[in-house]
Amino acid sequence: MDRGQGFEKKGFVVVSRPSSRRIVRIQGIVQGVGFRPFIHRLAIELGLSGSVCNDAGGVLVDVEG
Structure with missing residues (x-):
């Protein structure tokens, strides 16, 4: 089965979306x-995972989902 395609199981259709990763x-x-x-709460609401850290240049966000 290709990623992104739905599959049928006991009368339900489940759609699997391919995940992607971004570093911002x-x-x-x-x-x-x-x-x-704020980024932590937003990631939880959207079902994403990753990390957020401060460095000398600002904030680095590494997110996947």
């Missing part, structure tokens, strides 16, 4: 404004 750098004033907790 956010620059600017992102410290002290709750940006990482």
